[in-house]
Amino acid sequence: MAVAFNEQWRDKTVTPGAILYVACEGGQGFRKRIKAYAQHFEKENALPAAPFYVIDAAPNFMDAAIVNRILAHAIDIPNLSAIVIDTLSRALQGGDENSSTDLGTVINHCTHLYRETGASVVLVHHSGKNKSANMRGHSSLQGAAYAVIEVQKRGFYRALAVEKLKDGEAEQVFPFSLVPVVIGKDDQGDDITSCVVKHQAMKDAFADIKLTAFAIKAREVLIEMLETGELPTVTAIEDAIIAKKQKDLQSEGKDLTESYKRKLRQRCRDGVEELVEKMPVAIGIGDDGDTLVVHKEEAFIMSGDDDV
Numbered sequence: 001m002a003v004a005f006n007e008q009w010r011d012k013t014v015t016p017g018a019i020l021y022v023a024c025e026g027g028q029g030f031r032k033r034i035k036a037y038a039q040h041f042e043k044e045n046a047l048p049a050a051p052f053y054v055i056d057a058a059p060n061f062m063d064a065a066i067v068n069r070i071l072a073h074a075i076d077i078p079n080l081s082a083i084v085i086d087t088l089s090r091a092l093q094g095g096d097e098n099s100s101t102d103l104g105t106v107i108n109h110c111t112h113l114y115r116e117t118g119a120s121v122v123l124v125h126h127s128g129k130n131k132s133a134n135m136r137g138h139s140s141l142q143g144a145a146y147a148v149i150e151v152q153k154r155g156f157y158r159a160l161a162v163e164k165l166k167d168g169e170a171e172q173v174f175p176f177s178l179v180p181v182v183i184g185k186d187d188q189g190d191d192i193t194s195c196v197v198k199h200q201a202m203k204d205a206f207a208d209i210k211l212t213a214f215a216i217k218a219r220e221v222l223i224e225m226l227e228t229g230e231l232p233t234v235t236a237i238e239d240a241i242i243a244k245k246q247k248d249l250q251s252e253g254k255d256l257t258e259s260y261k262r263k264l265r266q267r268c269r270d271g272v273e274e275l276v277e278k279m280p281v282a283i284g285i286g287d288d289g290d291t292l293v294v295h296k297e298e299a300f301i302m303s304g305d306d307d308v
Contacts, residue, residue, distance in 0.1 A: 001037055003081050004052040010199050017081025018051035020074055020119070024090035027056035029194075036181040036194035053077060060093040061085070062102065066108040074117050084114055086124040090139075097137030097273060107144045109121040120146075125142050134163070152281060159281050171294060173281045201298075214271030217241050222283075222292070223274070232292040234285065238268040239265050 002009040006016035023030045031054070055073070059066045066199035074080055085091050088106070088293040096258045110121040127150070128136040135142060142148060148164035160174040184192040211219065221240045225232045242264055246256050256264070272292070276283055282299035283292060294300075 001050075001052065004050045005043065005046070017079045017082065017119075018053065018077045019082050019084065020053050020055070020077060020080060021086065022057070022059065022070070022091070023086055024058040027054070030054070030086075031056075032183060032192070032194040033196075035183050036196050039183060040179070040181050040196045045169045051077070051079070058090045058093070060091060061091040061109050062095045062116040063107045064109065067112065071113055071116055074113065074119065078115050082120045082122055083117070084122045084124065085110075088123045088125040088137075097141075100138050100140050102141050103138045105141065115128060115179045136137045161281055171295060175281075211278070212271065212274060214241075214267045215274040215278075216271075218268060218271035218275055219300060222294075226294065226297050226300065232294060233290045234269055234272050234292065235290055237272055237292075238265045 001007075001019075003014050003017055003114070004019050006014065008014065021030070034047070034052075034054075038044045041052070053073075055070070059070055061067060069279050070083075074083060076218050092102065092106060095106065097103060110123065113119070114121050123141075125141070126136050127134065135148070142164070145164060146166050147168070150161045150163050151174055152159045152161055158178065161174070162168075162170050162172040164170055165172075177200055178195040179198045180195050180256065182191045182193050185190055218237050218241070221237045224230075224240075225236065230236070242256070242261060245264060249255060273285075277284055279299060282296045283294050285291070286293050
């Protein structure tokens with residue numbers, strides 16, 4: 001919508017152009033979202049003239065003749081920037097997404113649309129049951145894509161994560177939330193609702209996360225490491241928390257037993273793993289099981305603690 005209305009997207013300048021959206025499934029729900037967008041952002045008067053076109057059908061992208069019919073519509077649209085196919089699975093009628101031959105046919109047809117119109121072709125697709133295995137289906141789709149952007153849903157936030165970007169910066173993360181919008185009443189007088197996207201800053205996306213005491217301690221040590229440039233590792237965080245506890249006890253003439261140190265180290269590790277579990281787009285644990293990979297430092301530089 002930002003492209004169609006020539007408006008900034010997250011403070012980024014866009015190249016304006018027309019959009020052709022092929023709503024293969026849930027066309028009625030998609031039109032509700034357009035209405036919610038226009039209402040929420042006060043675009044109702046401007047919407048009819050916006051170069052945003054919808055095909056409410058499920059064309060078969062295995063069929064070259066049908067793809068050429070879409071092309072005939074597309075080439076009549078001035079300054080077309082993107083053709084969105086939502087979803088790939090509905091457009092793959094009679095085909096097998098695990099087949100390199102069938103997906104190759106769809107990829108070739110998408111390439112044909114791109115070459116003839118100059119517009120980007122965006123395929124909306126699903127991940128498999130194993131989220132870590134990337135998108136569902138044959139790997140040729142991932143290989144052919146210029147960019148892969150994953151919509152992630154977590155317990156505390158949603159985000160767009162740039163998984164792949166040829167000739168650009170991958171691993172960018174853009175948090176957002178969904179805001180409900182009442183767009184009318186049904187025959188029984190109940191609200192008809194849809195939603196719009198509300199952009200968030202990285203630190204705001206994690207503002208409502210509740211952390212246990214040891215996760216908070218781990219975060220505090222991690223912030224110190226980021227500020228001093230020290231390489232963050234799970235072991236280093238454990239050592240820092242244990243050293244602080246040891247110093248506090250020594251001031252009282254006491255000492256840590258080896259048994260208590262082992263228990264404390266495990267609780268520290270649990271705290272780090274909690275951070276990774278609740279903030280996966282911001283931090284992860286490397287392949288060695290110890291090095292912490294911080295994707296977004298700004299997620300940790302926030303005011304206030306979130307004690308349970």
